[in-house]
Amino acid sequence: MAISSATKAATDALEVNRAPVSVGAQEVHKWLQSFTWDFDKNRTKYSTKYHMANDTKEQFKLIAKEYARMESVKDERQFGSLQDVLTRVDAANRVHPKWNESMKVISNFLEVGEYNAIAATGMLWDSATAPEQKNGYLGQVLDEIRHTNQCGYINYYFAKQGQDAAGHNDARRTRAIGPLWKGMKRVFSDGFISGDAVECSINLQLVGEACFTNPLIVAVTEWASANGDEMTPTVFLSIETDELRHMANGYQTVVSIANDEAASKYLNTDLNNAFWTQQKYFTPVLGMMFEYGSHFKVEPWVKTWNRWVYEDWGGIWIGRLGKYGVESPASLRDAKKDAYWAHHDLFMIAYALWPTGFFRLTLPTAEEAEWYEANYPGWYDMYGKVYEEWRARGCEDPNSGFLPLQWFIENNHPIYIDRVSQVPFCPSYSKGASTLRVLELNGKKHSFSDQWGERMWLSEPERYECQNIFEQYEGRELSEVIAEGHGVRSDGFTLIAQPHTSKDGRLWTLDDIKKIGCVFADPLKSL
Amino acid sequence: MAKIHDNPNRTAWVKKIAGLTTLSAGHALLKEFRTKHLNVFKTDWSLELDGQWIECKIEEKVALLKRAEFNDDKFMNNCTCGANAQEVADKAIAEITACTDMYKAERIHIDFRLACKPPVMPVNVFLDTDRQLGTKLMELRNTDYYALPLEELRKVRGVNVITLQ
Numbered sequence A: 001m002a003i004s005s006a007t008k009a010a011t012d013a014l015e016v017n018r019a020p021v022s023v024g025a026q027e028v029h030k031w032l033q034s035f036t037w038d039f040d041k042n043r044t045k046y047s048t049k050y051h052m053a054n055d056t057k058e059q060f061k062l063i064a065k066e067y068a069r070m071e072s073v074k075d076e077r078q079f080g081s082l083q084d085v086l087t088r089v090d091a092a093n094r095v096h097p098k099w100n101e102s103m104k105v106i107s108n109f110l111e112v113g114e115y116n117a118i119a120a121t122g123m124l125w126d127s128a129t130a131p132e133q134k135n136g137y138l139g140q141v142l143d144e145i146r147h148t149n150q151c152g153y154i155n156y157y158f159a160k161q162g163q164d165a166a167g168h169n170d171a172r173r174t175r176a177i178g179p180l181w182k183g184m185k186r187v188f189s190d191g192f193i194s195g196d197a198v199e200c201s202i203n204l205q206l207v208g209e210a211c212f213t214n215p216l217i218v219a220v221t222e223w224a225s226a227n228g229d230e231m232t233p234t235v236f237l238s239i240e241t242d243e244l245r246h247m248a249n250g251y252q253t254v255v256s257i258a259n260d261e262a263a264s265k266y267l268n269t270d271l272n273n274a275f276w277t278q279q280k281y282f283t284p285v286l287g288m289m290f291e292y293g294s295h296f297k298v299e300p301w302v303k304t305w306n307r308w309v310y311e312d313w314g315g316i317w318i319g320r321l322g323k324y325g326v327e328s329p330a331s332l333r334d335a336k337k338d339a340y341w342a343h344h345d346l347f348m349i350a351y352a353l354w355p356t357g358f359f360r361l362t363l364p365t366a367e368e369a370e371w372y373e374a375n376y377p378g379w380y381d382m383y384g385k386v387y388e389e390w391r392a393r394g395c396e397d398p399n400s401g402f403l404p405l406q407w408f409i410e411n412n413h414p415i416y417i418d419r420v421s422q423v424p425f426c427p428s429y430s431k432g433a434s435t436l437r438v439l440e441l442n443g444k445k446h447s448f449s450d451q452w453g454e455r456m457w458l459s460e461p462e463r464y465e466c467q468n469i470f471e472q473y474e475g476r477e478l479s480e481v482i483a484e485g486h487g488v489r490s491d492g493f494t495l496i497a498q499p500h501t502s503k504d505g506r507l508w509t510l511d512d513i514k515k516i517g518c519v520f521a522d523p524l525k526s527l
Numbered sequence B: 001m002a003k004i005h006d007n008p009n010r011t012a013w014v015k016k017i018a019g020l021t022t023l024s025a026g027h028a029l030l031k032e033f034r035t036k037h038l039n040v041f042k043t044d045w046s047l048e049l050d051g052q053w054i055e056c057k058i059e060e061k062v063a064l065l066k067r068a069e070f071n072d073d074k075f076m077n078n079c080t081c082g083a084n085a086q087e088v089a090d091k092a093i094a095e096i097t098a099c100t101d102m103y104k105a106e107r108i109h110i111d112f113r114l115a116c117k118p119p120v121m122p123v124n125v126f127l128d129t130d131r132q133l134g135t136k137l138m139e140l141r142n143t144d145y146y147a148l149p150l151e152e153l154r155k156v157r158g159v160n161v162i163t164l165q
Helices: A005-016 A025-033 A064-088 A097-127 A131-161 A179-193 A197-209 A213-226 A231-257 A261-292 A301-324 A332-352 A366-375 A379-392 A404-410 A451-459 A478-484 A510-514 B008-018 B023-038 B051-069 B072-077 B085-097 B102-116 B123-142 B150-157
Strands: A437-441 A444-448 B160-164
Touching: A064 A131, A064 A231, A097 A131, A097 A179, A097 A197, A097 A213, A097 A231, A097 A261, A131 A231, A179 A197, A179 A261, A197 A231, A197 A261, A213 A231, A213 A261, A213 A301, A231 A261, A231 A301, A261 A301, A261 A332, A261 A451, A261 B123, A301 A332, A332 A379, A332 A404, A366 A379, A379 A404, A437 A451, A444 A451, A451 B150, A478 A510, B008 B051, B023 B051, B023 B102, B085 B102, B085 B123, B102 B123
Parallel strands: none
Antiparallel strands: A437 A444, A437 B160
16 A cells, blocks of 8 residues: 655654654753753742852752653552542541541641642742753642642541541631631741742741651651541652652752852841741641640650751751851751740640631640650649649530630730731740730831741831731620631531530530620730 | 621721722822821821721722723823833832832832832833832842841831830
């Protein structure tokens, strides 16, 4: 049969030069180096203060096609396990109820971080000039999209397959009333995507990922497993396999600016501010979620923090970057002081403000109290005694008419919110390192809990104008704020948040809150 | 008690905004409102909770009036006060380029945003100018970041110390 001249030409060409059936790693690497994107007009929104070198390497050397093949295999394993085996064994209902509540916070909040990391690494792609470095950031953009979906899927899975869906299914609607949301947005949104792209990289990759993903994404799998949760390790370990690429990207970001004059002027300041910003929220919140959001304990948070934040990151990882002029942040010492007690202080306030949340909290049992006292000597005298008093006054029972917030008011222990980190603190009843600083500018008062945040605000006040719940709702009655802020379940009157996880315990409603007559007051007004 | 997001403050402003019929009146109101209620260094805190929502409603109205009064050429090149957008932008960039003091630079940037944030200035000019001003300000702010002790920094910023524990 006659063939066309074009087909013949193609057939003849293939005889001479066969199409490749495989590509070696070195060939791929060589190909990456020859990318010729137009970098002349390449920039992100705000030009970075630093100049990123155009010969920067990228450690993983994966092209997008190989990347997609690898990730699709990981997704198939993960979703296959979740939808087949774990669903058939009813795994979501075997999770300890306390941990089920923790996952409402962890997965919903991490989803926000992953979502913002998409934009953060996109900004870095825009800023970098080296083809290999751009390729590394491209891989991370795709990772972050995947992780956003994974975090969302965990909540969807728990809501559909597990116990007490409220909070797993629609946490965001409570964002205007929950005091933990604003601090989370400060680290995960503002820190990752506002301003200088390299400063954002330091927040995201050098601190968020290299420092806190071990305690966050690895440690969470241990706590989850200990508390009967088989889903979270399946998903989060799949996420963690990508985090190595992100840590490498952070390392290469620093390498790419190491010879730039700007690095000697700005880098250690940016690192110190980034570390303090991230740790100020993560240190107390992660410790609180692990220790107070679980029944079966793994290891004290202070040990985890010391090993991964202080020694591994502050010592080894930053030490490796020392040859590029990077110094361990000066604020690391203050952070270490906070790592012991800050999460205990925060839980006490979080429990006092429980109606404003989207999850259920539980006071420690007697068995858990023994664990706290054994690992944090002095815990009982400071916290345990108070929890006994709250329990005796019926804090879990809607008929009691008692909210733990009243205890703070009765004992003249005002709760403030740090203007910069948005983390609540109670300076008169605290074992952590927070101290009260109140400044007034043009008739408006601002509270701070440490010197590092105060300096950030003094240097850049327009960045920290976020109002806190005491300012927003001053003079308003609590049940009205909860109702208007969508803090109720689908029946329209039962609160999403509850002060217990008992299946037999009665759930609090708006009426139970209303009869207490709790009215928001701004503590700064009385100073 | 009035609801959080549906209160007399907002209702009164919605009525006032509905009465705007010309672009010049809308521009004047928006400029005055931003200066008084949305300035970082404002002294009037009466609309602290509702200010941003009200600003958004004025902006919506000004954008509609602008569309009605401007032809395509003016829409792309002029501010709502009639000034040439690029000339306004160039002036701000020249000011900050010559500036070496971070406090003066932040005033230039903040004043530019208050005066020009869209729909006052076309977005194509505003965003690029805002980027250049912000980049310079970030450099100035981060230079010698720890040079002043906190006590001195508070004085320079002009804050009153209420409590230090």
